[in-house]
Each structure stands twice: as C-alpha cells, then as structure tokens.
Amino acid sequence: MKKFILAAAATVLVTVTINQASAQTTDTTKKETTTTTATTTAANGAADVVGALNSNSDYTTAAAAVKTAGLEGTLKAGGPYTIFAPNNSAFSKLPQGAQDSLMKDPAKLATVLKGHVVSGKYGKAEIIAALKASKDRKVPLTTLGGEALTLSISPAQTLVLTNATGATAEVTLYDLVGGNGIVNGINGVLATK
Incomplete structure (x- = not known):
C-alpha cells in the first residue's frame, strides 16, 4: 500500500511539474509573440x-x-x-x-x-x-x-x-x-x- 501511495504521489508530482513547465513555455511564447507583433506594427510606417x-x-x-x-x-x-x-x-x-x-x-x-x-x-x-x-x-x-x-x-x-x-x-x-x-x-x- 505504501508503494502504491508513493507511486501515485510521484506520478502526481511529475504531472504537476510537466504542466507547470508547459504553462511557462506557453506564457513565454505568448509574450514573445505579443512583443514581436507590437514591434512589427510600430515599424510598418509608409515608405514615404x-x-x-x-x-x-x-x-x-x-x-x-x-x-x-x-x-x-x-x-x-x-x-x-x-x-x-x-x-x-x-x-x-x-x-x-x-x-x-x-x-x-x-x-x-x-x-x-x-x-x-x-x-x-x-x-x-x-x-x-x-x-x-x-x-x-x-x-x-x-x-x-x-x-x-x-x-x-x-x-x-x-x-x-x-x-x-x-x-x-x-x-x-x-x-x-x-x-x-x-x-x-x-x-x-x-x-x-
């Protein structure tokens, strides 16, 4: 029973860690995309x-x-x-x-x-x-x-x-x-x- 609880706890810990890493990667991507879009928009004035x-x-x-x-x-x-x-x-x-x-x-x-x-x-x-x-x-x-x-x-x-x-x-x-x-x-x- 102890082994089962430890295995379940380890699975939950790994799952939470993966989800947090995935969320951080997603947030970083969103921030980079927003920054790139703002920079592109600001730089897109007319040629003259x-x-x-x-x-x-x-x-x-x-x-x-x-x-x-x-x-x-x-x-x-x-x-x-x-x-x-x-x-x-x-x-x-x-x-x-x-x-x-x-x-x-x-x-x-x-x-x-x-x-x-x-x-x-x-x-x-x-x-x-x-x-x-x-x-x-x-x-x-x-x-x-x-x-x-x-x-x-x-x-x-x-x-x-x-x-x-x-x-x-x-x-x-x-x-x-x-x-x-x-x-x-x-x-x-x-x-x-």
Whole structure:
C-alpha cells in the first residue's frame, strides 16, 4: 500500500511539474509573440510621406492634389518633411468652384500645397516640445514655398496653424508616419489671398 501511495504521489508530482513547465513555455511564447507583433506594427510606417497621406481615406483629396500638382516626386525623395494635410472636409469647405479651379491649375495648386509642407519632422511629441520651449507658445516655421507658418495654441487648447496671410486651420490628426517624415491632418485649406 505504501508503494502504491508513493507511486501515485510521484506520478502526481511529475504531472504537476510537466504542466507547470508547459504553462511557462506557453506564457513565454505568448509574450514573445505579443512583443514581436507590437514591434512589427510600430515599424510598418509608409515608405514615404506620400504613402502616409494615402494610408488614410480622410485625405484622398489631398493625395489627389499632391499628384495633380506634380509634387509626388519631391515629397517621396529627401526630407524629412511634415505635411499639414487638409482633410476631405476641408477641401469641401472651399468656396464653390475653388477646388475644381485649383485642380485644373497644377502650378497654382502646387503653390497652395507647398504652403502646407515644412522641412523637418513635427509629430505630436515634437510639436509639444517646441511649444513648451517657446516663450510665447508660438513656433515659427517656413514652408516649402518659402512662406511663414506659425504653430500656436488656441484659447480652446487646440493646435492652430496660421499662414502669412492670416488663414488658419486646426490640427485634427497627428502622426501618420512615412519613411521620410510625417503627416498631420488639418481642418482647413491654408489658401493664399
């Protein structure tokens, strides 16, 4: 009887040890899989800022405008760039016929779009750091078109862009990442007067 009890106890001990080892192996595998997935997801940005722009369906008009204006080649090479891209709704707010007129005039469209692009990478973290470092909470930038663009905080605590002519837009989306920069979405077209 003692031998039977000892044999049963040994069997239970071996079974428990095997189950614990199996559970530890399973947990380790799960942790490794989760870590790998998170790393892969974080590293899977678009190849460039044009690809980042094309990755969000709320920016199809801006993506089409970049192509029509002949800026794809410029924005796919070099950088880093930050595009403050008007969303589809922003383009629809333009005065009647203005969007069609712009799309039919690639040179004028390119001028307007260059007023939305700056050299450098300004994601949400970089913008917050720049605003905190600024005494007056305004960050001056220069667009690819050579115009002044200012980032500031509105009374409603939102990030606002203002161009040299006084046109403003609010940042509504941050950090669409591309290999050579970043796209932030805005709710207005910063057209020149």
